[in-house]
Amino acid sequence: MEDSYTLIGKGINRVDAVAKVTGKAKYCSDYFEPDLLVGMVLRSPYAHAKIKNIDTKEAEKLEGVEAVLTYKTVPNTKFPTAGHPYSLDPSHRDIEDYSLLTDKARFVGDAVAAVVATDELIAKKALKLIKIDYEVLPFVTDQEEAIKEGAPIIHKERPNNIISDFGITVGDPEKVFENADKIYKNQYETQIVQHCQMETHNTIAKIDEKDRLVIITSTQIPHIVRRIVSQACNLPIGKIRVIKPYVGGGFGGKQDAVIEPLTAAMCLAVNGRPVRLQLSREEAIIASRTRHAMRVNIKLALSKDNKIEGYDIENLVNNGAYASHGHSIAMSAGSKIRPLYDIKAEKYRPKTIYTNLPVAGAMRAYGIPQICFVIECMVEDVCTDLNIDPIDFRLNNFIKEGHIDKASNLVVRTFGLPECLKRGRKLIDWDRKRNLYKNQKGPIRKGVGMACFSYFSGTWPVSLEAAGTRIVMNQDGSVQVQVGATEIGQGSDTVLSQMAAETIGIPFDMVTLVSNQDTDVTPFDSGAYASRQSFIAGQAVKKAATEVKRKVLEIASDKCGLDRELLDIKDGKIIEKGIKREIYTLKEIAMEAYYDKEKYAPITSDLTVKVKNNAIAYGATFVEVEVDIRTGKIKVLDIYNIHDSGKILNKKLAEGQVDGGVSMALGFALSEKFIIDEKTGAVINNNLLHYKIPTIMDTPKINSEFVDTYDPTSSYGQKSLGENTTISPAPAIRNAVLNATGVAFNKLPMDPQSVFEKFKEVGLI
């Protein structure tokens, strides 16, 4: 099966590599319109405050100000911003709690007014001229505080501040805990971090010559943005066109209609003239989306033979001021980690809670890095308590191939995780080092640690999984491929091109993938998220390419008289399968298709698949760290991410995903966090000087390994990889630090200050 591939599995260079390094790829910033106006947003200085009065007269008078918008002048529809495919089932729809501009600020940075002006300086001046009389309200930033009696009510529709507390029970947790040999309990906690994509949110809106609203935007989800803008601005969806240029990173932060609806409203406020709204870095950090902080109380039931029998997980999720993706992330966190250890029962009790903080939403791996931290710390702590080797313990507890997840009914068809652990054990020199690093003294101590995870390849069966592809064959046998799946830096254009070329049977350079989605002509697809591109869109590309191949062979068969089954396409030529005789070039057939006066038609395929399937991917991180006891500084000496992501479509790109995902996880583990001013509720480190993402100087060489499995339900054996890479490094590092120092950090990040304080607390210094 996979051995016969000529392009799948090859380390082909990105199709957009040259375009990007030469600056030729056009991002949203590179789009200009004559007389492009500048939009800017006035943001609340208060974490919680009602607008009593708003006076825009002075701002409006300023020369160069074209419009001033407030909640009074924009449509007051409440709408959801989450980049989810719409659901026909009302109970599965996102919460409609966001308005274009609010009459009540719910976090420091909430959009209370906006200005459209001829340039940025005037817009900034105008913002200062807007006078707002606020009634300042008490606010709450901690999720646990927010659900206490008497806490400030953030949305009157949910007086207890709970967005949802829908949970899940699998098996009979009561019985499992009753019969457990041992029960472990602990609390683990993760912080708020931010995506910090290289390109901040950037949108142009204009009314075109056909009187339709055109939105050019840096998004992961053009088709969903179209629907959300339609709802927010009360425009028929057919009167909206969304164009996605090259995108400088999404990571989930652009799986959300963060600024598109407001930019559209700005454009409508100036009679359809073009307006650009681009978030500054400071705005992007606080006013786009963040990763949910989670505070988790976990109980683990262990049997006499050291088998994990079940969990009871209470998860308090800090969602910030608006729902965005809301409870979906808590639910994803609970479900995607489940097909890992062979538990008998689980009680998962999440609460997704409004607070007066920036809005949490989708971020790479959608809740799993948090919950993986919890599980993999807990497991490590159990092993420490039992003095069992954590790898052996895990291997003893894993599910097996053929496992069926009790909640989702998903089947584990391939399970390369034990092999991942075997490889990692060897690569990090585990047995020798674990022994060597016992009982270290002195200021510099080393440790090795590991953690593992499970993840899905899409959102089925929770959500619709639709993907569309259109392929058009040119006269020379080359093809253009249009996909709804969006390239946002992850490399999907490249692997989808590989797939098309592989399946049709043409050289890679005969495929042109149309990179910029345009909802007027791009096949429907919900976009880039859930690591769904290669798994979901891959099925659409394969199906469309197969149809193209079939049509080519039908014409060839008609011409040469041989049955279609006897023919094949190899390297752009139609051959007779058995004797491998070349019969026609693809160009000859394509020319017949185009130019035969009576028969045939140009060869195209235009289809949408609805995928009812999901493949569970696995992986593990092995890491060696060095801890400076005196400074609290943790240095990663060596790190390996080892993935079972099925067939690796393109090793170069896969390694790139690991590089990016691990680097992001290093920040999550060691340095990144929102620092909240307790007095105001403001994020005081809303810039890249004080918000500490790892620089290249902080980043060790990141190593990746891939275990070969081949998912039989997948188009080319592949499973998800993109988000997976960022899941397990944080707990692996934490477990390595535990190995090095004997100190268990149960709260992220392990930044020098926190580590230093903890070392003081436990008496190490």
Place this chain on the structure above:
Amino acid sequence: MEDSYTLIGKGINRVDAVAKVTGKAKYCSDYFEPDLLVGMVLRSPYAHAKIKNIDTKEAEKLEGVEAVLTYKTVPNTKFPTAGHPYSLDPSHRDIEDYSLLTDKARFVGDAVAAVVATDELIAKKALKLIKIDYEVLPFVTDQEEAIKEGAPIIHKERPNNIISDFGITVGDPEKVFENADKIYKNQYETQIVQHCQMETHNTIAKIDEKDRLVIITSTQIPHIVRRIVSQACNLPIGKIRVIKPYVGGGFGGKQDAVIEPLTAAMCLAVNGRPVRLQLSREEAIIASRTRHAMRVNIKLALSKDNKIEGYDIENLVNNGAYASHGHSIAMSAGSKIRPLYDIKAEKYRPKTIYTNLPVAGAMRAYGIPQICFVIECMVEDVCTDLNIDPIDFRLNNFIKEGHIDKASNLVVRTFGLPECLKRGRKLIDWDRKRNLYKNQKGPIRKGVGMACFSYFSGTWPVSLEAAGTRIVMNQDGSVQVQVGATEIGQGSDTVLSQMAAETIGIPFDMVTLVSNQDTDVTPFDSGAYASRQSFIAGQAVKKAATEVKRKVLEIASDKCGLDRELLDIKDGKIIEKGIKREIYTLKEIAMEAYYDKEKYAPITSDLTVKVKNNAIAYGATFVEVEVDIRTGKIKVLDIYNIHDSGKILNKKLAEGQVDGGVSMALGFALSEKFIIDEKTGAVINNNLLHYKIPTIMDTPKINSEFVDTYDPTSSYGQKSLGENTTISPAPAIRNAVLNATGVAFNKLPMDPQSVFEKFKEVGLI
């Protein structure tokens, strides 16, 4: 059938009306690229000259000059420029006689070198610095001279200067002429005219971020331009993308790759940087395309009962220096006029001849205005000789419904021409005025005249007739329609939108037709010519819309349980046919199609039709003129074009076509011509001051009438109209002048100078 239409036949405003009058529609001139370079062409001052030496050193040295191109530095492939669909039959392909830049100038204006520079001034300076040493050769401008022994040889591949003399014989002409009661002979002649589109040829070429050549061009034929540039520049067709913005008029002059190949070569010469080449008006007049001058010797055989038994037509066609559409136009001229009078036999003997003049190519009605002038003058002269009423004579000679054209086997299914004549007779008050205007004296004399024609609706069976349409239904039930058929001002976007809305069953404003063709994503279609848009592309739109409707009704049927045959779509709602019960909105069904998690798919249709059919359209012009004997000035007092174009899709647009076509014909009849300097072969009136197209001051009110017929093979009963409108006015005016003055003008134009001279010659003054 037609009575049940809700949108077809309605005078709906153009979909691009507001865009065009507000300046929002982007033409090629409105496209800009950063650092867009300017291309300019050096043109030969000699009608015929070999380049002995070409020195570009000084030009290259000039600051701001990025490239200088000559025949030595560009690919030397010879290619055809005609906008014909490619033919798999080599004998039907266009003549490959054109090169990007020539080493031998064949007319004054031939492109001998080109410059790419940072601005226009520098480019102009650089052109002057190119030194060319010419060997000046004798030249020939008259087609009859060009085929004489010893004439200068223009292309060595055709030493007799004849591009083709392929003709056609129908029936037994020898016998017909033998048995004829009377034989009439005469010579008629038409001049060279030019399209003078409001927008001259304009092209941008650049290499995009994917290393593909992108051509943005004002063209009628984007898909054909792609193929021709591929051939001219030796690039695979899949590496080329052609984008057609809004176009400011084509009239056939942009059914030719006039400047795209050279612009591409300019771009390649500067490493893919963007270059614009735009023809000045002076260049466009002489260096794009012209209408073929024809000198026709015709013999007509008449029976005793005044029936036209047959013709013998010798047609000497002046093609200018390169083949372009070449002999196709002579052949079209011969064939499209044939299903008019019920002749028994015909000998058609065209010769398409190279001369040292600007290149003749396609122009509105593709040879028929010339040949219609011949036939309709001849018929008038016969009537004059016999003293028979010309209308009665024609009615007596017309073919009948059911007629089968002997050469093409096309069937005349509808024949509204007798009705056109009946209406015209009444409208112009024919019988009274013909009598009244007999034997006038004095300096101002009036006359009425008429002429009629037949025309086709596409190019079948001569050429491939392929048209593609893709329709995508949005979540709200509205649709985007992509067509390969190009809007060039004629209104095709509007009527194709009407068709899509009509067939699906939705309001007109729920259709968005994607106006700008982009060969990467636009369905294949050979473009706008041969008045094929509504007839040919109409079949594709109807088929795709029908498929969309079927898919909608399948989902509706699946949901409601009623058989699909019982359901229909009316005004955006799914109804039960009999009792007209509304069951669903279209939006409800579209939402299911998109968002049902397991079933259905977004509703699209993507198809190409190959049409094997043609419908013959008819029409007549009735005109009243006033002739000033003293000045030779002919004034059109009243003019009616009365068309049988099948079902009129949109009367507003149909009237617009008549206005434009008649106005163009007025120029052809009365004022337009190339004035050639006999000493140099140069066109000396290559500007709009001296080349006399009628202004609004010269143009009378133009009246249009449409006779209702309904072609059963057509998608909505329609037949061609666009080009038809310009065919019969010139002979009608000539015949009216004959009625007024008794003078038969057998040569166009009847400009005051020529008329004055003729009046002197015949002794009227």
